[in-house]
Amino acid sequence: MIAALGLLVGILLGLWFRPDVPLGLEPYLPIAVVASLDAVFGGLRAYLDGIFDDKVFVVSFISNVVIAAAIVYLGDKLGVGGQLSTGVIVVLGIRIFSNVAAIRRHLFHA
Amino acid sequence: MPDTKPSMPDTKPRTPTEPGAGRQRLRTALLKPSRAQVVVAVLLAVVGFAAVTQVRATEVDNTYAGLREQDLIDVLNGLAGTTQRAEAEIARLESTRRDLQSSTDSRQAALAQAQDRADTLAILAGLVPVTGPGIRITITEDSAPVDVDTMLDTIQELRAAGAEAMQINGKVRIVAQSSVEEAAGGIYVDGTLLSAPYVIDVIGEPHTLTGGMTFLQGPQAQFEEDGQSVQIDELQSLDIESVRDPRQPDYAQPDTSQ
Numbered sequence: 001m002i003a004a005l006g007l008l009v010g011i012l013l014g015l016w017f018r019p020d021v022p023l024g025l026e027p028y029l030p031i032a033v034v035a036s037l038d039a040v041f042g043g044l045r046a047y048l049d050g051i052f053d054d055k056v057f058v059v060s061f062i063s064n065v066v067i068a069a070a071i072v073y074l075g076d077k078l079g080v081g082g083q084l085s086t087g088v089i090v091v092l093g094i095r096i097f098s099n100v101a102a103i104r105r106h107l108f109h110a
Numbered sequence: 111m112p113d114t115k116p117s118m119p120d121t122k123p124r125t126p127t128e129p130g131a132g133r134q135r136l137r138t139a140l141l142k143p144s145r146a147q148v149v150v151a152v153l154l155a156v157v158g159f160a161a162v163t164q165v166r167a168t169e170v171d172n173t174y175a176g177l178r179e180q181d182l183i184d185v186l187n188g189l190a191g192t193t194q195r196a197e198a199e200i201a202r203l204e205s206t207r208r209d210l211q212s213s214t215d216s217r218q219a220a221l222a223q224a225q226d227r228a229d230t231l232a233i234l235a236g237l238v239p240v241t242g243p244g245i246r247i248t249i250t251e252d253s254a255p256v257d258v259d260t261m262l263d264t265i266q267e268l269r270a271a272g273a274e275a276m277q278i279n280g281k282v283r284i285v286a287q288s289s290v291e292e293a294a295g296g297i298y299v300d301g302t303l304l305s306a307p308y309v310i311d312v313i314g315e316p317h318t319l320t321g322g323m324t325f326l327q328g329p330q331a332q333f334e335e336d337g338q339s340v341q342i343d344e345l346q347s348l349d350i351e352s353v354r355d356p357r358q359p360d361y362a363q364p365d366t367s368q
Contacts, residue, residue: 003150005151006154006155007154009151010154011162013158014161014163032160033164036153036156048136050131106131106132
């Protein structure tokens, strides 16, 4: 319940403040969002499996975001930032799909 | 992933759970807040905030400020390619337009030429009414009927003087095939009986035509000798309204080999 409220509060804050993305962070924010979504779905699946641990969730969340951004940053330095961010998005997308499939099996038994 | 712990579930072996357990846990979570939920809520708030920010930035940002160098180069290349394609397309369409215009022009020229030719031939064949400067010859029989030979002479002299169209008595158009015969009470021209006074309308250069009639021993003198009087009027504008029906030749055919 509180978690859902937190998500809502975040969205409302974003709508309310209308922050500008700093120019340096602009290439990394979309990657970070997708990485954190992956962590969130992984956490939800773990919760439904009964093995959720908040410490692990926090660590995986932060590391997901940091590693994704770091990969893209490294790619930018190497001159392959565009391709690497595409690769990261693809991998995270696959993980999100498999997590969501597990969640679906839990909730709908299908 | 810092995962020896099973929080990233796809790294861990799948443990079958009894049906309904997941739903049960979800329900419990909705009803009973815990410390863990607060942490999750904070992180979810961060996710929501970041996601909304990114969505808004994507919607607002139509400048190229945030793009990488490589992306900018790609955009530029794409634009250059598009420009090149558009220019090639423009050139192709322009050449098509030129072709069409020149073919239209030549078609129009051919059409105008054919129209001119058709007009000329129609006048020559007497198919259309004509108008123009010319003379009107009125032949009145004073003491003797008109001789056919004199009439034929007159027509020939008028043709020699450049007559372009002729009609007699407003009824018969004189053309290449016209024939003149003697008849009781007048003359037959192309099978039509005409009687005095004869009025010959001629289109051509008026002075030349008049000269063709009045020279020494010419048709006028001939008529007067025969006993008719001739009056010649030069007109600036004369209408010849009688026409002939076109006749399809039965025997003569165009010979294109010559």
